[in-house]
Amino acid sequence: MEYKVRIKNLFSRENVIDLLKGGRCTIFSAASGEQLLRPYIPGTAASFSPSTLNRMHQFNAGRPPVQETHDYALYYLSSKGGMEKDYYLVDSRCLIYDRQIQWAYWETPLIVPVVEGLEVTAAQIKAICPPASMSNIKKHVTHLNEAMRKYKINTRLRQAHFLAQVAHESDHFNTAREYADGSKYEGRLDLGNTEPGDGKRFRGRGLIQLTGRDVYKKYGAYLGKNFIDGTNMFQVEQEPYASDSAGWFWLIYKKSKDINGRADRDDVIAVTRAVNGGRNGLTERIKYTNNAKTVFGIS
Structure with missing residues (x-):
């Protein structure tokens, strides 16, 4: 099946095109000191070696992505300058943004095989x-x-x-839900517990226990929900x-x-x-x- 059809459609939306237009050229320096002056295009002679690609991913790991969801991370990679095209790395595949026509498209079809039989009983x-x-x-x-x-x-x-x-x-x-009442987390600034009572409010919840105001806030932001106010934090244990x-x-x-x-x-x-x-x-x-x-x- 196609890799999340809604992602293909997403890149046709005006707000995402505006996002891509705002990218600035980034030059990747390999360990050898050579500069990246060509795009990463999978399946072509211009593609990079596994070691260089690995360094590219390491390079991107320390930078915030242009766009990120649970399905993909989009990184600005390089520009071809006179060709008026920008290249983005999306899960080891190449997305091209054509600045002349203001359109984004995949260099290669973004296809992921369906793996059957992975349901757990x-x-x-x-x-x-x-x-x-x-x-x-x-x-x-x-x-x-x-x-x-x-x-x-x-x-x-x-x-x-x-x-x-x-x-x-x-x-x-x-x-x-964590068995302890969370008192030990009170005042833990490293967990974002800045308000009185935060230790107990934001005790560990979920099957891998999220702990602290900061992580509850980030999880809520990811889903577009509020797990901070009132009793909303109890939803995480359900x-x-x-x-x-x-x-x-x-x-x-x-x-x-x-x-x-x-x-x-x-x-x-x-x-x-x-x-x-x-x-x-x-x-x-x-x-x-x-x-x-x-x-x-x-x-």
């Missing part, structure tokens, strides 16, 4: 996390599948790591947000940690550090990851 989650009750699993399984589709947890190995982490963080799917927030944390909030990349390398310790900040519960996280790999037939 309640029985599989039970096998991954035996202490979990089937009734609790069934509260979340549909929403977990949607979150994994939405946030690119789209291989069996990624799912194995994600579900293992979620199983531990939620105490075997027993809770989507579905669909309990599962969705876990996926958002995994892919968006911890983007710099590249948790999917760590999962692709099958590095439980690295995934745990990105999720937890340390090695808390590592033995159980390893156990559930191994269970999931067995369930999914990963050798």
Whole structure:
């Protein structure tokens, strides 16, 4: 299927064209000192080597994207000057903006194959996390599948790591709210807790517990919702947000940690550090990851 048809349509909208027109030329300097004076065009002789492309992604990682959603990140890459065309990098594919006709289009068709059979069942989650009750699993399984589709947890190995982490963080799917009352977070400026009572208000919620005013605000901004005022923060411990927030944390909030990349390398310790900040519960996280790999037939 086409890669989110609405994205193709999005680039035809006037506000996005205005956004692209406002880009300024950026020259990428490779490690060799050579400057990027040509665009990245997949599938052509002008394409870059994997090592150069990797440096390009590292370069972009430290810069805010021009546009970002849960589906893609759009980075300004280079300009061809006299040809009146600007080039943008979108998930390793090239988007071209023609300044003369004020139109954006894909250099190559943006096609992503549909991977069938990645739905996870309640029985599989039970096998991954035996202490979990089937009734609790069934509260979340549909929403977990949607979150994994939405946030690119789209291989069996990624799912194995994600579900293992979620199983531990939620105490075997027993809770989507931190057991402690949050008093220990009071006055934690690093969490954005600047108002009296913020510690308790913004205690950990969701299947991977979002903690602190700052992360609740960012998650709400991403969805276009308000999780700050009144009792809105309680929504994060309820579905669909309990599962969705876990996926958002995994892919968006911890983007710099590249948790999917760590999962692709099958590095439980690295995934745990990105999720937890340390090695808390590592033995159980390893156990559930191994269970999931067995369930999914990963050798």
